[in-house]
Amino acid sequence: MSPALLRLLARSRSIDRRWIALATVLMLAAPLIWRIPLTMVPFPATVKLKTTIDAVPENKLIIVAVDWDSATKGECQPLTAAVIDYLLKNNKKFALFGFIPQGPELAQRLTEELARKYPGKTYGKDWVNWGYRPNVMNTLIAMMNDVPGTLKTDIRKNDLSKDPLTQMVPNLKEAGLLYHVSGTALFKSYLQFCAGVPLANAVTAVMGPEQYPYLQSGQTKGLLVGLGGAAQFEAVGDFKDETGAKGGEGYKGMGSQSLGHLLVMALIVLGNLGVWAQRRLDETTPPPDDEPSETPIDDQGEAA
Template identity: 30%
Template sequence: MNFWRFLLKMDRRIIFVLVGLAVATPLVVPLNLPVRVTEPVRRLYRAINEIPSNSKPVIISVDYDPSTVPELRPMTLAVLRHCFRRKIPVIVITMLPAGAGLARDAMETVASEFPGSSYGKDFVYMGYKPGASLVMVGIGQDFQGTYPADGFGKPSAELDILKGLHNYDDIAMVLDFTGSSIYESWIMFAYQKYGCKVGAGVTAVMASDAYPYLNTGQLVGLLGGLSGAAEYEQLINWPGNATIGMDAQSVVHILIIVLILLGNIAYFVTRKKHGAAQVAGQGQKGSS
């Protein structure tokens, strides 16, 4: 068996090992490859930078479950850090039951990094509430009617951050981090119905679907996958897990490109030889 045939019949477990090594090696020995900030990420950064400090709060909707944590948690933390650093009040909510613990964990992680911030004044966790679309519409009608208590059962009326907050008019922006199409519902209800700005952080799989909303101005900015998170970490100058992971991401992409090229070359080379052999075989049959 020659090299090209070996490539085509190679045990897929060899590829698994190669990919595993390509990911693990940069994690152990960082390459510190540069991360270039793209315009969609910069737009979200600028939009958050334009929100005055200690003014209207932002809603951060943590709509992901453990299956997409490696991509979405770094961007949630990066944006939360940016808001906390700029003293923008933050309301953390989730539309997924599996996201409740993750939302609370992300909020508490960042809050612990800013000792001056206080719960109920600078940030609040409203927890999970069923019926995503109706919750979004409800926020537009009466926030405290929709969320009579926070995620710990404390009445909303007793929380400083929610005093004077009636609907989307009193909210600077909605930021949704999700591995599903919930961000489209935020666009429809928060932006289209009530005119509230919406930004999104989505998994890389969904990023290409989200670009049309960015292009039409329905999203103020967009973070796509781990690279989006790493770019945002660059902008706030706070390297985290996304920046660490981007070295591995680059190495694996090179590996996959090489494998795709080799696979295609092997396919065409073996097909050519196979075709030539078939023609030769037919010629022999014809002469005999």
């Protein structure tokens, strides 16, 4: 290989971080402006969630536990939206609930918006929002014995002992399914305190690989992982967005995801090629004095 090309490659291992950031923004933003038609292939874990939800009988309530806030909204909201949309579409009744202060409030806004797509879907008849509760352990232990007695009121301060939907779950074991969405380790508390309750969960993609042992052991009866998981569920559930195109919130992000992933892979390859080229150069010529160090030390204290 010619030394000029090697030098060029060697320089590519120290591209300024700002150019990388710009490339990232462009790759992620472009598909949001110009949509790319894409097809998502679902994983078995996603299909399993759909079968689990389909198998819940009419007279059983599904609990959607929303343990996320604005920090992980980008992933958790599509994960929650996909399942709630599916529940509304298939006339399944559900309750919203959470241990993170913002969760149930954000989920309520989301559900109200989704419910507009389906005429006749109203709060209190098709879904109820139990709101936020502190203290995971105490609340779960108490709910295992008595749900309305523990929670007392919904977010609109209605008495839950008179709520027809809550009456469907005198205790948690009577729930048709508990679907947990979170970017936290709270699902472990459910595993620990909710023996005998059918559980399924959705997590941010970071936590995905860690959840698979619970899927294999059957402790979770369906698993969605990250924005891709939401898109997969939209594919399985045969979703259509407002323009009639395939998918929903999850699908919308998949074009950006695809380009972003390609960028990361390209940069890893480039970085390694650069190191390799530099090594080749070092073997042939003695290193010059103004050699940039591989990990630039920013002595001006710049950039976080």
